[in-house]
Amino acid sequence: MLLCKNISKTFYPGTANERRALSNVSLNMRRGEFVVIIGGNGSGKSTLLNVVAGAVSSDEGRVYIDKQDVTFSPEHRRAAVIGRVFQDPMLGTAASMTIEENLALANRRGKRRGLGSGVTRTERALFKEMLKPLELGLEDRLTARVGLLSGGQRQALTLLMASLRDPKVLLLDEHTAALDPKTAAKVLEISLQLVREHRLTTLMVTHNMGDALRFGDRLIMMQEGRIVFEASGAEKQSLTVPELVEKFVAVGSEVLC
Amino acid sequence: MTDIITGAVGLGLVWSIVTIGVWITYRILDFPDLTVEGTIVTGAATTAIMITHGVSPLLCLLISFGAGALCGLCTAFLHTRLKIPALLAGILTNIGLYSINIRIMAGTSNISLLGTRSLIDMLMTFIGRDRNVTTILVAGFGVIAVLSLCTWFLRTSYGCSIRATGSNPDMARSQGININMSKTVGLMLSNAFVGLGGSLLCQYQGYSDVQMGIGCIVIGLASLIIGEVLFGKSSTLHSLISVSLGAILYRIIIAFVIQAGMQATDLKLFTAITVALALFLPTAILQIKALRGRVTRRHDAAL
Secondary structure: OEEEEEEEEEEOOOOOOOEEEEEEEEEEEOOOOEEEEEEOOOOOHHHHHHHHHOOOOOOEEEEEEOOEEOOOOOHHHHHHHEEEEOOOOOOOOOOOOEHHHHHHHHHOOOOOOOOOEOOOHHHHHHHHHHHHHHOOOHHHOOOOEHHHOOHHHHHHHHHHHHHOOOOOEEEEEOOOOOOOHHHHHHHHHHHHHHHHHHOOOEEEEOOOHHHHHHOOOEEEEEEOOEEEEEEEHHHHHHOOHHHHHHHHHHOOOOOOO | OHHHHHHHHHHHHHHHHHHHHHHHHHHHOOOOOOOHHHHHHHHHHHHHHHHHOOOOHHHHHHHHHHHHHHHHHHHHHHHHOOOOOHHHHHHHHHHHHHHHHHHHOOOOOEEEOOOOOOHHHHHHHHHOOOHHHHHHHHHHHHHHHHHHHHHHHHHEHHHHHHHHHHHOHHHHHHOOOOHHHHHHHHHHHHHHHHHHHHHHHHHHHOEEEOOOOOOHHHHHHHHHHHHHHHHOOOOHHHHHHHHHHHHHHHHHHHHHHHHOOOOHHHHHHHHHHHHHHHHHHHHHHHHHHHHHHHHHHHHHHHO
């Protein structure tokens, strides 16, 4: 479903700040596969997600989504098939707009935005149904401005927006890192529910090794712009946090959890 | 006395249209657009040259609206294609428009409408009321039209994508919105309203002058802030009504200040100080609150 072929990216080439963020990274994801990426700061995991989303253009390599070459397609066009949740809860929603307007914006992803009503009646009913299972009480506050919501509520809303219109790829970039532990657990639970329900092909970056082991079909460890370790299936299931920490130390990365 | 008030309300209504234009860029797009200082003159100049050549004043409104949109398009091009920062893009268009506006007015720096009949003159004879009341009717109708158009448009699907672009460009892009396009449409609409305001202003005051745009952005901002602070901004329609009332109130204040003996040439300084104070207001409130908190804590500690 998602194929990254030999992706390389260097920031600020030819200057004192030159930094090789990705070197020759390849990744192939099956339809419905859930891949978790871990790695230290500056290991290139966020850059990889940005290259897939089109927010950063790669120097070399190709990106294919559902066999279509999207390497040179601009971010807003690619967004039609990509759902994305950022680390910062403020980034995923428009604060000055209402809950239903935000959801409606996401519901028009990849469709023409014309002069019809911004939020239709059928959409309103659909959003109400979708918000109920979150158990955050948002279904009764459709016309409240998003700026009034807490970080956790905003992140849950962003998740819902990202999963609308069944994206071909869902990108979760440390999306629980900025939340308190209890809220993080709730948001993570909602993520897994949505991923399972829509069978989304998901790429999740996390700093939490426990989460990395518990969730996903495949685990990828990145270091200095390369994939240094991969585990899936039975091998991933038998891994423990101490073993993973050992791998981290072996590749010379700082331990984070 | 009544004359002063009706005169101020009429002129205020004309400025309401300009203020709504400023509101679209400043509040909705989060784009400090200085193009408007040139755009308002373009609207006036286009109308002046056409009326003196016998074009219908009603058609002039429409053409000035279009001319304004083109000014916005120019700034949008500089900003979205050539990647020039917002403030600079507006200033560049504004400076360029100075020469263009003189060209529009056939090489002169001002055109008088003496001896011609503007929309206001025509309606005056038709309804048989004085100039101020007629202006209120004409401009009031214009404001209602602009308000309705704006409220409707910003609630449409495309309008929502413009609001998202201003509120959170990262989010807008990740939801598949072409933010260059939505910025362009927003800037064109905003400047179109300013062009329309310029046309009405020209028909109201009976002349067009290449200097008439100076300080226009500050007057727009003053009206906008006065309106929002005094009348609130809970929704799109509410904000629009507030900023329109703000523009009227600003004109009434100015009329009284002049009546009280202030020199007309000191007005710009007065406006600048008003806007500076109004912009400082939210910070001032925070500082006063913080200070109060400190005093109460000290008081509690002493107890």
